[in-house]
Amino acid sequence: MKPVKNKSIIPGFGLSFGLTITILSLVVLLPLCSLVVFTLKLTPSEFLYTITRPRVLSGYRVSILTALAASLVNAVMGLVMAWVLVRYEFPGKKIIDGIIELPFALPTAVAGISLTHLTTTNGWVGKIFYERFGIRIAYTRLGITIALIFIGIPFVVRSVQPVLEKVDLQYEEAAMILGADRRTTFLRVIFPEILPSLISGFTLAFARSIGEYGSVVFIAGNTPYETEIAPLLIMSELQEFDYTAATSIALVMLAIAFVILSVNAVLQSIVSRRVSGLA
Amino acid sequence: MNEKNGYVELRNINKSYGDFQASRDINISISRGKLAALLGPSGSGKTTILRMIAGLEHPDSGQILIDGKVVNDVPGSERGIGFVFQSYALFRYMTVFENIAFGLRVKKVPEERIRDKVDELLRLIGCEGLEKRYPSQLSGGQRQRVAFARALAPDPQILLLDEPFAAIDAKVRLELRTWLREMISRIGITSIFVTHDQDEAIEVADEIIVTNRGRVEQAGTPTELYARPATPFVARFIGNSVPVANYGSFRFFEDAGEDSLGIVRPEFISIFKKGESVQFAKSAEEGTVEDIIFRGSSLEIRVRIHGNVLSALRSFNDPEIRVGEKVDVFLHRMFIIRGDEVYPALNQSLRTESVFL
Amino acid sequence: MKLRNNSGPAKWILILLVSIFLAVFLILPLVYILMTALGRGLGVYRAAVTDPYAVKALLLTLRATLWAVAVNTLFGIAAAWCLTKYAFRGKKIISTLIDLPVTVSPIIAGLIYVLTFGRQSFLYPILDSRGIQIIFAVPGIILATIFVTFPFISRELIPVLTAQGTDEEEAAALMGAGTWTIFRRVTFPHIKWALLYGIVLCTARAMGEFGAVSVLSGHLRGKTNTLPLYIELLYQGYDFTGAFAASSLLVIMAVIVLILRIFLEHRGKKELDLHK
Numbered sequence A: 001m002k003p004v005k006n007k008s009i010i011p012g013f014g015l016s017f018g019l020t021i022t023i024l025s026l027v028v029l030l031p032l033c034s035l036v037v038f039t040l041k042l043t044p045s046e047f048l049y050t051i052t053r054p055r056v057l058s059g060y061r062v063s064i065l066t067a068l069a070a071s072l073v074n075a076v077m078g079l080v081m082a083w084v085l086v087r088y089e090f091p092g093k094k095i096i097d098g099i100i101e102l103p104f105a106l107p108t109a110v111a112g113i114s115l116t117h118l119t120t121t122n123g124w125v126g127k128i129f130y131e132r133f134g135i136r137i138a139y140t141r142l143g144i145t146i147a148l149i150f151i152g153i154p155f156v157v158r159s160v161q162p163v164l165e166k167v168d169l170q171y172e173e174a175a176m177i178l179g180a181d182r183r184t185t186f187l188r189v190i191f192p193e194i195l196p197s198l199i200s201g202f203t204l205a206f207a208r209s210i211g212e213y214g215s216v217v218f219i220a221g222n223t224p225y226e227t228e229i230a231p232l233l234i235m236s237e238l239q240e241f242d243y244t245a246a247t248s249i250a251l252v253m254l255a256i257a258f259v260i261l262s263v264n265a266v267l268q269s270i271v272s273r274r275v276s277g278l279a
Numbered sequence B: 001m002n003e004k005n006g007y008v009e010l011r012n013i014n015k016s017y018g019d020f021q022a023s024r025d026i027n028i029s030i031s032r033g034k035l036a037a038l039l040g041p042s043g044s045g046k047t048t049i050l051r052m053i054a055g056l057e058h059p060d061s062g063q064i065l066i067d068g069k070v071v072n073d074v075p076g077s078e079r080g081i082g083f084v085f086q087s088y089a090l091f092r093y094m095t096v097f098e099n100i101a102f103g104l105r106v107k108k109v110p111e112e113r114i115r116d117k118v119d120e121l122l123r124l125i126g127c128e129g130l131e132k133r134y135p136s137q138l139s140g141g142q143r144q145r146v147a148f149a150r151a152l153a154p155d156p157q158i159l160l161l162d163e164p165f166a167a168i169d170a171k172v173r174l175e176l177r178t179w180l181r182e183m184i185s186r187i188g189i190t191s192i193f194v195t196h197d198q199d200e201a202i203e204v205a206d207e208i209i210v211t212n213r214g215r216v217e218q219a220g221t222p223t224e225l226y227a228r229p230a231t232p233f234v235a236r237f238i239g240n241s242v243p244v245a246n247y248g249s250f251r252f253f254e255d256a257g258e259d260s261l262g263i264v265r266p267e268f269i270s271i272f273k274k275g276e277s278v279q280f281a282k283s284a285e286e287g288t289v290e291d292i293i294f295r296g297s298s299l300e301i302r303v304r305i306h307g308n309v310l311s312a313l314r315s316f317n318d319p320e321i322r323v324g325e326k327v328d329v330f331l332h333r334m335f336i337i338r339g340d341e342v343y344p345a346l347n348q349s350l351r352t353e354s355v356f357l
Numbered sequence C: 001m002k003l004r005n006n007s008g009p010a011k012w013i014l015i016l017l018v019s020i021f022l023a024v025f026l027i028l029p030l031v032y033i034l035m036t037a038l039g040r041g042l043g044v045y046r047a048a049v050t051d052p053y054a055v056k057a058l059l060l061t062l063r064a065t066l067w068a069v070a071v072n073t074l075f076g077i078a079a080a081w082c083l084t085k086y087a088f089r090g091k092k093i094i095s096t097l098i099d100l101p102v103t104v105s106p107i108i109a110g111l112i113y114v115l116t117f118g119r120q121s122f123l124y125p126i127l128d129s130r131g132i133q134i135i136f137a138v139p140g141i142i143l144a145t146i147f148v149t150f151p152f153i154s155r156e157l158i159p160v161l162t163a164q165g166t167d168e169e170e171a172a173a174l175m176g177a178g179t180w181t182i183f184r185r186v187t188f189p190h191i192k193w194a195l196l197y198g199i200v201l202c203t204a205r206a207m208g209e210f211g212a213v214s215v216l217s218g219h220l221r222g223k224t225n226t227l228p229l230y231i232e233l234l235y236q237g238y239d240f241t242g243a244f245a246a247s248s249l250l251v252i253m254a255v256i257v258l259i260l261r262i263f264l265e266h267r268g269k270k271e272l273d274l275h276k
Helices: A013-041 A045-052 A054-085 A092-098 A108-119 A124-133 A141-166 A169-177 A183-210 A214-220 A230-239 A243-277 B044-054 B097-104 B111-124 B140-154 B170-187 B196-206 B222-227 B234-236 C008-038 C042-050 C052-085 C091-103 C105-116 C123-129 C136-148 C153-163 C167-174 C177-207 C212-215 C227-237 C241-273
Strands: B007-016 B022-028 B035-039 B062-067 B081-084 B157-161 B192-194 B207-212 B214-221 B242-244 B260-264 B269-273 B285-294 B299-305 B310-313 B326-331 B335-339 B341-346
Touching: A013 A243, A013 C052, A013 C091, A013 C105, A013 C136, A045 A054, A045 B192, A045 C042, A054 A092, A054 A141, A054 A183, A054 A243, A054 B111, A054 C008, A092 C241, A108 A124, A108 A141, A108 A214, A108 C008, A108 C177, A108 C227, A108 C241, A124 C008, A141 A183, A141 A214, A141 C008, A169 A183, A183 C105, A214 A230, A214 B062, A230 A243, A230 B196, A230 C105, A230 C212, A243 C105, B007 B044, B022 B214, B035 B044, B035 B170, B035 B196, B044 B062, B044 B081, B044 B157, B044 B192, B062 C241, B081 B140, B081 C167, B097 B111, B097 B140, B111 B140, B140 B157, B140 B170, B140 C153, B157 B260, B170 B196, B192 B196, B196 B222, B207 B234, B214 B222, B214 B234, B234 B260, B234 B335, B234 B341, B242 B310, B242 C167, B269 B310, B299 B326, B310 C177, B310 C212, B335 C153, B341 C042, C008 C042, C052 C091, C052 C136, C052 C153, C052 C177, C052 C227, C052 C241, C091 C136, C105 C123, C105 C136, C105 C212, C136 C177, C136 C212, C153 C177, C167 C177, C177 C241, C227 C241
Parallel strands: B035 B192, B035 B207, B081 B157, B157 B192
Antiparallel strands: B007 B022, B007 B062, B207 B214, B242 B260, B260 B335, B269 B326, B285 B299, B285 B326, B299 B310, B335 B341
16 A cells, blocks of 8 residues: 655644544444455345345334334424524524434433333323323334434434525515515525425434434334334344344345435435536 | 856746646746745636745645755745745734744744844834734734734745735735835845736736746746736736737738737827827827726726727826717837737837828 | 514414424423432432442443543544645545444444454454453443544534634744644644534433443443443333433433533634634
């Protein structure tokens, strides 16, 4: 390998580059290489056998469906929250703005047990839903979705908020002077501006939700074929020291995450090309 | 030391960034104590040259010499250079005092001498009493002066300035130009500054190096560049030049053939009311005034003649001219560009005695 | 400005909707934890949080957090400096690799460490012969914590340093200043608040990490249980008061983090405005 040289007048390249590469190698590259090495040792038949087991397929399905549902709810609510925080002045705005970060700060396991207890059939919230409407929340897919909504709240808001702040009020005023009503103004003028950030917030929340474990594992109840999520399947294989199966399941999940993030990247480039008029 | 050699010299310098060639075979020589300007449009490679002299960039080939010694492998900090950045690069989290003192502290100069030196520089730049302020609390002009003082504090042999007036309001800019010129001549330090503004270069510099597309087009005194442009680019770039394709249709000028172009500057033209001039009465041609623009100290008359719109200047003391008026236009001379050549062409009537009859 | 105020009832309906949503999803769980923790009286609460196993779990959590903060601070500063102050090939790859840990599931993070240091790894015999155990032991927990919080500090510093540019460092270097002087006197003042902010985020995430640590911990009570794992253990043993009492410690931590976050953001902005 060619040694990386740098002729910048600013000293310290060797030191900072060396530290960066060393720590990066130990913490990220080495484990990643182990994963690759281990993957290469898997035989295709083992791999296919594991990932096509009905229980595993059902795990993927549960993970994807609940993550999708939760992220859609968060996309809508995130947009509303961003709108309220950027466009309106009202008492307590600062508090709301601060609280939105709570899911980042609160340990997922703590959120998990709290949400579970609240939504069991004799919990504060679960009781109301069960006795009035006959709906169970905890230990169902609905419960998983609730937990995933909790952890995904900040993603869309924090993605849309800064963009919305930059949308110039003059655009809207121009549209309104031209006779557009409020709805048209929003749909034709503002929405296209914030769409890329909405998509990227949604995909980030989606990717995070699919891999989520701590907050979901308590509320899920983990009934096979019903409420068993993919990360839990990996966990159970690990507890049985079946690394082959665990790795196979994990590889598919990594592929799913990769696809989600790539789709986002493609969408972003399409949208930004349209905005800059190169399409 | 050989008299012929410059104090700062660049020999056959080439430099590329990826596919973009920023410097092509650059040769420059600047004498000791001179104030030189690197003048060119943006992207012409002038800043790259300055940064290479400072050691902020490194040429792909060629030599950089300072005081007769090749300094290619000498780090920028040991080349005896003071550098004033375009955006000043003042240390935003240090006071004015600490900014100016920084280079001295790095050199471990005793505290007492630092204090004296900084005080002296603050007096020099007229910023006494500002030493405790942060850069954000200064005006644009003050920031520039502080950047100048900071660069001078370690007593450099060469002062380099990258677009020193670019970030300043038009009015303050004029003041600062004069100030900087005086400062530099008082200190007597060899200085090189980069600018895209020809007025700035002509007014401030002893010597101008015109760059274009990574090459040096011409180097010389402002007068030389002005009177004897060596390349078509310089002829068109300096002065408010207007290209005239059909210059052969002007009387007393001969067409040099295809692919040639006449270059006319406002000061090459005289405009008279009909009958105003006796001297040029016969050799002048008729034009129509299209527009009159107030230029503060004079009037710019835009006149249509032979299908071209030329600009000329007229004093407020001259008889008034109105838009639409037919006027006498006399073209004293122009530059002719043919291929890579440029040569001056004089109105031939000025050579024949008949004009004076 | 007219547009802002001219919003009528829609404004208040939307604000109400947001308030109810956040109250149900965020505030309620928080309040519930505190109420359940204190539900059987202060005495029970005190006993639960001073239980020797709880204290040991807390200490282990703090230890892992300290490591994560130390390593990621060193890494974050070096990486941010290196990526923003110099031009070189491979920057994109490095920054992708830095962000990688937060995009993979914590369980998968745990898994790849098991594959790296577990019995089937080529490293295992080397480490084992020296008596070093990584997975199902404290080092594994620390490594997992470093991994899941890996980009937290560099990600805060990189935008600040990018916006600041390299002019000031170049100016200092031209005057002959060395690495340490440039960093301490020129660069550090710019990143001070962003660094603190990153450390706060890193601390929060490190203390709360559950999935990856869960994979790598041997679940040995008093030995390899972090606070979140200890909470899981209590919860599964139906000791809800204990679980919620221990949780309340982490809730308090989360609230402190949120307040610090707002404070640091505010201070950072103020300082930035002052030196713009």
